[in-house]
Amino acid sequence: MPLNLDKILRKARGIRPFGDVYFKRLYRKIERSEFIFIHSITNNIGDLMSCPVRYFDRFTAHNSIELSSKEILEVSKFGGSEFLLKLLEGKIVCFGGGGLIGLDRHDVHDKVIEFLTMFADRGGDVVVWGAGHNRTVGFREWLDGVGSSPYPSSFEKFRLVGLRDYPNPYDWVPCVSCLHPVFDEKIPSQYECVAFLHGHESSQFGDEFSSVPNIYNISKGSKDNSESYFLKCINIIGSGDNVVTNSYHGLYWATLLGKKVIAIQNSSKFLDFRYKYENCLDFKDWRKHVGKGNLHQSALMDCRSANTEFLKKFELLMN
Template identity: 35%
Template sequence: MNIFKSIKRNLIKRSVIQSILEKEQHNNDVINIHRIDKKNIGDFYCAPHHYFDVLKGKSLDIFDYKSEDKEVRNHFINEISERSLIIGGGGLLNRDGFVMQMKMFEKLTTKGKKIVLWGVGHNEKSPKTYGKVSKYNIDINKFGLVGTRDYNMPGEYVPCVSCMHPIFDQKFEVKNEVGVVFHKDTLKKESITKKYQNFATSSNTTNLEDLIAFIGSSDNIITDSYHTMYWAMLMEKKVIAIPNSSKFYDFKHQPIISTFDEALHHLNEGTTYDGLLAECRESNLKFAEKAFNYLNL
């Protein structure tokens, strides 16, 4: 049964992409495409439509192309064909789940489509790639404007736009020496969660307000969530990151890299970065000005 579902899903995906590539393309207004997953707040909040009035209400889930609902698929086809596109943020590059869509966007650039890549980055799962990624799986030179969250990679460096959220202007009282934030997949691994049963813990499945308050109340953050790592650094916390993808290795300011077995040995070793929040916001504001000029918004 699963094999037949997989075959059907692949046929749907290919059909949607082919339909888009065959349609006449326009640049009427704009749509911001990213992974809209409310159960992963990093994916949810990493897109500029949350932070700029000109983009409010203009979003589309990059996974809608494989929906079993024909209306959702048709909406995806029409929005992409009619609008200019902002792709990002998130780990949309060098990741199997996004290859078909990203290759499609690359092809659309040859048909006059205006496309901005904003805060996207590589996201390879194989540990042998960690710290060694040197190229993307698309040609970013074909896109109209490119900002990537990977400091050592091609394109203008633009860290995740979630730094624009006003929640980071709050101040919190530190109550815990250590706060552990699990990625949603790690919550299923009892061998890991048990190691930290005596510590304050949270996960990237909670709401943003609670997670930021949790980070704010902790002096050291141990996490295998990319956005928790990023947000904790914005909040000037000492961060120990447990990589689950190549994306942890290309941020401008590196945290302590460790494992769940060794993380506690690195408490208080992390560097805090005064002014990082302002730096990241300035990068995004400058990029926004260029993007909106390019898209005639």
Template identity: 30%
Template sequence: MSEDLQNQIEHLFRADSTNVGDWYCYPSRYFPFERSDFMDIYDFDETRLGIDIIVGGGGLIANTFNPFLDKLASLKKAGGSLIAWGIGESLNVRVDGGVVLPYASTLPDYLKSFDLVGIRDYGTEYRWVPCASCMLPHFDHDYAITQDVVIYEHKRIPLPIDGLPRRSNGGNDIDETIKFLASAETVVTNSYHGAYWATLLQRKVVCIPNMSKLYRFRHLPVICRASEWRNAMRLTVTYPDALEQCRTANRKFYDDVIDLRVAKVKERASS
């Protein structure tokens, strides 16, 4: 890819270095784009937007972020490209896990203004492209299982389960996070990336839902109330093909992103 193509891209995501999932979800960590040119969605500034924009990953289809993305779609520049990569729905559900929130009808209309759409949620009208963090080299290593069960919880939503090793998604230490998840035969979690990464590590996953995003995996964890996690463990399975399926989807999407951007550059040159 040419230097011009690299330098023209803008990456928009939730650039939160205090949340390891958010911090490691954006595609330019894993694919050869210009990494220094990114914008936190909370710092959305239309005067700084480049002509080519990649949005994602993360749970950006949410009441908090939809106004930003709707505005972004309206600002799409002539000859520019707008790409959603590995974004997904993130709406509240009842804490006890008794309700699955379906999409109201379809995904937001602003996605129709995007040139390429890859959604990490499975079974939507759009192409399935899971979080690009599946490209982390950590998943290529073998890890010894040293614990039966661990708790991996969202830093703002602690799980009411005592007596087990635990870690939260706070901070940005990906090495220790992956080692912790890999140390257990079963991971009990209410974190999206906790469930996702444990699945890619071929660990069993019990999920205590607090957001709709936890119902949207292609490789489904067992979902239950916090009080039922022990019984739920008997229903867990592993997904040996999950890592390669996720990586293949991301590699193919990257190829299509490059093809699109090459076409857009030619279009601008001829106009």
């Protein structure tokens, strides 16, 4: 069995003196940063590409730090929540993007929201940028049963909230990855169908999509080489007239590229996607849906405009 380096490093960070060295360096970087960005930094390419740091010159390596939800909780646990709250004073903390709300697989994001609520209660500036709900177990019933809003009531305490779901009680702000310049390029269409698949569910699909060009959303490398993997994903998505996907970002990027999308819903995140798509209830029936999807020529412009307008609101917090 291959070693899980990430798991080994996490365990090492909990042991002194290893933890002392790691967290003291992290504390210094947080201390000198004006903006703290927290999101789900995994090997999911959608997560890796969903942070505003990548797309606006206002945010640089000198004034910003990008942390995973797990890392910010580790920092809080190691140094104490009071220490971290003090360290964050006068900074703007941005949570998102990705499916970080109502997630049932683990509660790490809920704990981050609880911490950010404490920060907001003490006068801290918290921004939610491009997050959305993401319930997988019984997700249709869950979304129907949450009442008027699936979002935490504590969002009312945050300075700005922009969500990728549509409609929502706050600003509609889709994933900021729409600003990547690759979407301005013309990618020649070569195939009738291609597939962009969620890696965690690959085992249930088997060889179903072996007859068409396909790629998974799971990058085998780290966030440092995510740019090249993202471009590879976009080129495969762009090469098809129809895109079959069970990934939110597969649906999103294919829509931005002007493709007809056949989506296999696996989470509540699909239910509040702004643009219509062809819904496939059984992945084995995907061929029956080919050619039936919708085209949305204004989607790229709409999504980019929403993000640039949200940046203007964000910048007002700095004045």
